[in-house]
Amino acid sequence: xxxxxxxxxVLVLITATFWGCGNQSAPKKAFLEFTSAMREGNWDxxxxxxxxxxxxxxxxxxxxxxxxxxxxxxxxxxxxxxxxLGVTNGELQKMSAKDFFKLIMKKxxxxxxxxxxxxxxxxxxxxxxxxxxxxKIKGKNEVAVMVCEKGxxxxxxxxx
Numbered sequence: 001x002x003x004x005x006x007x008x009x010v011l012v013l014i015t016a017t018f019w020g021c022g023n024q025s026a027p028k029k030a031f032l033e034f035t036s037a038m039r040e041g042n043w044d045x046x047x048x049x050x051x052x053x054x055x056x057x058x059x060x061x062x063x064x065x066x067x068x069x070x071x072x073x074x075x076x077x078x079x080x081x082x083x084x085l086g087v088t089n090g091e092l093q094k095m096s097a098k099d100f101f102k103l104i105m106k107k108x109x110x111x112x113x114x115x116x117x118x119x120x121x122x123x124x125x126x127x128x129x130x131x132x133x134x135x136k137i138k139g140k141n142e143v144a145v146m147v148c149e150k151g152x153x154x155x156x157x158x159x160x
Contacts, residue, residue, distance in 0.1 A: 027126055027128060028133075043101065049154055051155060063100045067093070085104075087103065123135045132145065132146070133148075
């Protein structure tokens, strides 16, 4: 009986180590991967590294609001704005939030602005508690928040 309990305890510990979000350096590593993907313009990776909450917020506050704004514009201005994005109105209307995110990041200076505001990719200090990490950005009065979802660290923009 004692060996069975010991075996189960070791199994739980091993599973938590490999299945969970890893050690104290894992959020920093994920943040560096995120900022690297931003610099390289790898928007699929950037989107995939956003937390579910951040993706949902972008969809609701970015994508849906953009559609509402376009719908209220005079038709000539609306056509101009859509043409600047390099898509048709039909393509834009059918686009997923992820595809819209990628389009915006490719066609605008949003990614450059984000990197400027994010403060680069040097992490001074990481404070990890359970499934949330706060990373102090070197030389800035800013903190990046990372959350662990399904065993992976993700960038969190929509903190409670």
